[in-house]
Amino acid sequence: MSLLTHPHARELTKSVRATVLVFKDPRSQELLNRIERLAPSEANALIIGETGTGKELVARHIHHLSRRSKAPFVAVNCGAFPESLVESELFGHEKGAFTGATSSKAGWFEAANGGTLFLDEIGDLPLNMQVKLLRVLQEREVVRLGSRTPIPIDVRLVAATNVNLADAVVAGHFREDLFYRLHVATIRLPPLRERPGDILPLAEFFVNEHCQRLGYQRATLSPEAERKLLTHSWPGNIRELENAIHHALLVCRNQQVQPGDLQLADMRPSLGRAEPLASLPVASEASLEAALAALYEKNLPELYEHIEETIFRTAYRFCHGNQLQTGRLLGISRNIVRARLEKIGELEPSVRGAGLLSTG
Numbered sequence: 001m002s003l004l005t006h007p008h009a010r011e012l013t014k015s016v017r018a019t020v021l022v023f024k025d026p027r028s029q030e031l032l033n034r035i036e037r038l039a040p041s042e043a044n045a046l047i048i049g050e051t052g053t054g055k056e057l058v059a060r061h062i063h064h065l066s067r068r069s070k071a072p073f074v075a076v077n078c079g080a081f082p083e084s085l086v087e088s089e090l091f092g093h094e095k096g097a098f099t100g101a102t103s104s105k106a107g108w109f110e111a112a113n114g115g116t117l118f119l120d121e122i123g124d125l126p127l128n129m130q131v132k133l134l135r136v137l138q139e140r141e142v143v144r145l146g147s148r149t150p151i152p153i154d155v156r157l158v159a160a161t162n163v164n165l166a167d168a169v170v171a172g173h174f175r176e177d178l179f180y181r182l183h184v185a186t187i188r189l190p191p192l193r194e195r196p197g198d199i200l201p202l203a204e205f206f207v208n209e210h211c212q213r214l215g216y217q218r219a220t221l222s223p224e225a226e227r228k229l230l231t232h233s234w235p236g237n238i239r240e241l242e243n244a245i246h247h248a249l250l251v252c253r254n255q256q257v258q259p260g261d262l263q264l265a266d267m268r269p270s271l272g273r274a275e276p277l278a279s280l281p282v283a284s285e286a287s288l289e290a291a292l293a294a295l296y297e298k299n300l301p302e303l304y305e306h307i308e309e310t311i312f313r314t315a316y317r318f319c320h321g322n323q324l325q326t327g328r329l330l331g332i333s334r335n336i337v338r339a340r341l342e343k344i345g346e347l348e349p350s351v352r353g354a355g356l357l358s359t360g
């Protein structure tokens with residue numbers, strides 16, 4: 001079995017989420033077997049993998065296969081809250097517990113009661129919160145901030161990390177006792193480049209998925225495009241693949257994706273590639289990749305539009321409002337530049353003929 005339907009994945013998240021999980025490569029199948037064996041147990045689990053390898057998806061799948069599947073699955077990114085808020089977010093607070101606590105509020109543990117709590121980026125949890133988390137796991141109860149009454153909780157914890165927690169323990173950023181508590185059942189998600197048998201099945205899956213969403217006719221990948229996908233190193237893993245396919249569908253012609261439609265930027269210096277990006281200094285390429293990866297992590301709505309808008313706006317300003325130069329800088333026609341600038345509100349929509357006058 002390699003394709004699984006995930007009935008509720010769509011309602012549960014805001015971004016495009018797979019309703020089908022692709023596990024074709026032998027390594028992934030092995031992994032899937034392990035997940036299926038672990039899921040029905042009540043053991044807490046730790047999922048380890050680079051960004052975009054499917055950690056959250058696997059956590060949802062574990063929940064789905066457990067006896068808790070009808071109860072809530074709550075996903076929390078530990079790095080998303082300022083340190084001062086983590087405690088009340090996780091464990092809740094009573095009215096008046098701190099300035100601004102105008103009403104009492106349940107934390108994520110209570111919200112997940114009976115179900116599964118997914119703590120993403122657990123390595124980002126401040127040390128003092130790690131102590132409290134450990135206590136909650138041991139006592140199986142939470143105490144809201146500003147309260148003394150413990151509330152019993154029945155939560156299975158699935159944590160995820162993209163940093164090596166053992167190194168973090170050595171460096172003093174992560175508590176050893178919590179590490180061992182979480183380390184009972186570990187699931188390592190290999191990076192996409194180490195499970196090449198997944199690349200084309202995933203690509204095809206995303207082609208169909210996004211064609212449907214965009215209301216496009218079914219598109220295909222040309223054999224050359226497939227080869228390009230297979231030779232890329234995928235530093236952003238499955239998320240990067242999904243974004244590359246999404247973008248390719250927007251620009252491809254005749255419902256067929258060609259290699260030129262696939263914009264793949266490699267963080268490592270590329271060997272003998274003639275694409276313009278390869279001549280960029282590696283450092284700026286890497287920081288661009290890193291900035292984008294940080295945005296992908298946030299799961300923003302309409303991210304592609306947002307990035308495109310930023311490119312046009314900043315390039316236009318860099319060229320002091322000159323459309324022709326903006327086009328040259330970006331290597332695209334001035335007409336495209338003008339159309340995009342209008343769309344993003346940097347220019348008044350052109351009335352017929354007005355284009356002749358506006359040389360700016």
Ligand SMILES: Nc1ncnc2c1ncn2[C@@H]1O[C@H](COP(=O)(O)OP(=O)(O)O)[C@@H](O)[C@H]1O
Nearest residue numbers: 017018021022051052053054055056057238239
């Ligand atoms: N096995 C898979 N089959 C289909 N889609 C997947 C699979 N694994 C991950 N994805 C998709 O890839 C994207 C990144 O997965 P996610 O779980 O958010 O990764 P992570 O939490 O490791 O950064 C999501 O859109 C997810 O739906």
Ligand SMILES: [Mg+2]
Nearest residue numbers: 052055056120
């Ligand atoms: Mg994630």
